[in-house]
Amino acid sequence: MTTPPESPAPGARARPVLLTVDDDPGVSRAVARDLRRHYGERFRVVRASSGEEALDALRELKLRGDRVAAVLADYRMPGMDGIEFLEQAMDLFPRARRALLTAYADTDAAIQAINVVDVDHYLLKPWEPPEEKLYPVVDAMVETWAASPDVAVEDVKLVGHHWSAPSFAARDFLARNAVPYHWYSVEEPEGRRLLAAAGAAPEDVPLVVPPGGDALLAPTEAELAAAVGLTVEPSTDFFDLVVVGGGPAGLGAAVYGASEGLRTVLVERQATGGQAGQSSRIENYLGFPDGVSGGQLADRARRQAAKFGAEVLTARKVTALEARGPARVVHFADGGSIAAHAVVLATGVSYRTLPAAGADSFTGRGVYYGSALTEAEACADQDVFVVGGANSAGQSAVFFSRHARCVTLLVRGPSLEASMSHYLIQQLADLPNVVVRTGTTVTAVRGGDHLEEIDLAGPDGGVHTAKTSHLFVFIGAEPRTDWLDGVLDRDDHGFVLTGPELLVDGERPPGWRLQRDPYFLESGLPGVFVAGDVRAQSVKRVASAVGEGAMAVTLVHRYLEER
Template identity: 45%
Template structure:
């Protein structure tokens, strides 16, 4: 009699075969050459939730259960059978395990350490493709089911709740969300953890650590995002910023054997990571979301051995005795032989008296699925005339009742791609208002009303609860404290944009001129949106990040 397979959370998923492929005997033999073969016994816990330095297993015989433990319940996520393997993308990222692995049928496994697994995927192209594809699909499925080791309790109208949702989502960390206003059993759960409703949002990690309205850095520390990163080790290159330019530099530098650390103040992907869909990026004819592009690049950089420090902001570029370092906002200094600055630019904040009051509570700088849920069926305003604003307007028009696109200029043609303009013109729920700008926000705890002025000087007041600001670009260079030459708008000068006066003021010490992407400090480079004269496109940022690595090699050789 054939035993009926046990049902698991992921067993019925459409891409189950991609998540849990069956390896050939030849593939298993190649993997075994990198590790050891050992027996496993029924009831043995191979990996527990929260464990670091997580090993990798290929099952030769027996059965392993993948379990999500928590203070609320225990869920059977998957079953690993013969010729299948364990793990998810956390192993590549060097983060603690989210799941428990328990042997349900005795047998035998091939066991590899994380370092041995890294060596395997860097040297065996076929195995690398199979493993990386499976690990990425597993993470996508786990995120979709919300079965990670984090429980977020918040409120739909809370800006802090939205911030934490964005942070966990953009870092690819699965979580379950409960809303104080909508879920009947939340109060009982809060009582269990001795939390008052006024203290939300609350993040509960692994059913143990209870964080009340935590910062992104506190969440990252609790979840072990940066565990094992040596702060004292001097890297070949420290990359400040994990947007497209920074991640591209990390991928190319690490793949070419350089010792790389990326410092990211929030989440990988930068401004591009918040794009709902990028349709003009080469190689993706149907488009790709910024989050997906960033997630793939992040995993790719780690695959080649780059380390990425999350939720750690750069506070100062240190230059002492011909040695460089990046001082973090917690006063730790990371030493570096060379530095690549990829801190990008942020959307301009208009000079409105109460803007800060409504940020995250009606005023947003991203237009992703999370924000779209908040304004489903409502009227919204999108401010801006570049591609990011156009993408947001088209995306929000799918769920919003009406989208007002406010543009200061007389048309969209000067700054927006033609395909987006045509799509906006063909969408009846989007109304373009040129030569128009917002003059006031009104409301109490949440945005309730917006006033804007058009080209004739007339002011319109309308009840609106959601505004998306996507206009202008301010360089993220304040932390540099004048260490490198900037242009009048605060963007970094590089290469031939540096004048003789710039180099004289910086006391340029070399006989050669600065390289193409080199700043007024030798061995310090700037790429992407933070650089003076850069083209504000994802493809351009990726190109600059990859090109910079060739100059990093030259600087290291000097």
């Protein structure tokens, strides 16, 4: 019977483990008793009655990120003897010290074990008195281990392949949601040990191991969110206000809605912050003269919303909106739904996909949409390319210039002046390893297991090939509002119409039953407001999006007062 490894309190650093394995219950209890008596304050003592049970315990400890200082195994055990067990234990915890418990007749086997599996010591049974025969040996083992111990990892552990699109998606999801994690490549020894502990193969990645130790293989975003402690389920099925989208506009609406007493829930498909959350540095946002990263801004806003009582649901995709009497109902892709008195749509926009041959097959394997800041280390001393001419592309080029050997900014238009802020244009001009190429588009991408080269069409019509493993894309923006077909009026590009734009020759939109015109940010469905980039004719800036989120809440109050 295995003594279950104790689970430390959240945030507490677990004591390292002394593991003892013996199939004789009396011997097992005796060695565990003696070890606890002398080492119990500094170590946890875990005992097992067979090699298989002990390996199961070691796998659990490995997945939880715990440390094993020493292993004491009986030589004669059925099924798997002590030498066989120690060989496999070394694969999981190579730094743990090892001792073999033997009878006098098995001394030759113990000496063989020292040569075969690098056993540190052997102990003859019985070891009475322990002060003379047991403790000095274990003391030496513990001292040797302490000189270079295993490091306890209390964050989420993520095992994957650098050029695996699902592995990148998991890393990006955790990073954008500000979840601390430790990355292990399948090519690293520790990555292989974690895969072995979980009973997984390299092709099964990503492997995600939360601090609790329950491994997930290739989880969905919803499964990953739940496993790492993000909120995915609402506390109730009815709210005063549902905010759809967690970009600057949605976060602004959640902060102001909750702070003004509305029962507020924010629903985000992937990670709060939206496109702004992927910006490496925003330098023209009011109140941050030294600049602020999009991730920092989003994290502060998320914590601020939570402080006022707003719920934030992550990894929930909204697929439909309907009016059900006075209620406004939001439906999720998994079949669930929540209702509210009012809704603020702040779903923002998404980058358009690169219209180049082969681009789709390399998404997450060299072609990235947005900054993909987790790739910064991999760009060291590399030639990288950024596609786009607006602020997000410029900010990304500045960021990667600190890591890459050369950053080439590819701009379809004739100049940057029409689409990029002046301060960014000046910054790019001052960076010696940034090259701006105007009138240039990417026509094709190629490679093996990852991106290796791209074809570039220049202003003279010529095409040439460039070697690169990283291409970051920031081209245009799409609102992706198809799920609102037949519910809300949109313009030809899919942006939602609000307020005065809904009036045709002074006439209110069809089906409008209120004795007033739609409010400025109100859609054609009363009680549904629109803020930020998804709104037609909005100003595509972070500050204006936050302002619209706050303004939408003011209009929500007016709407609720009318009822």
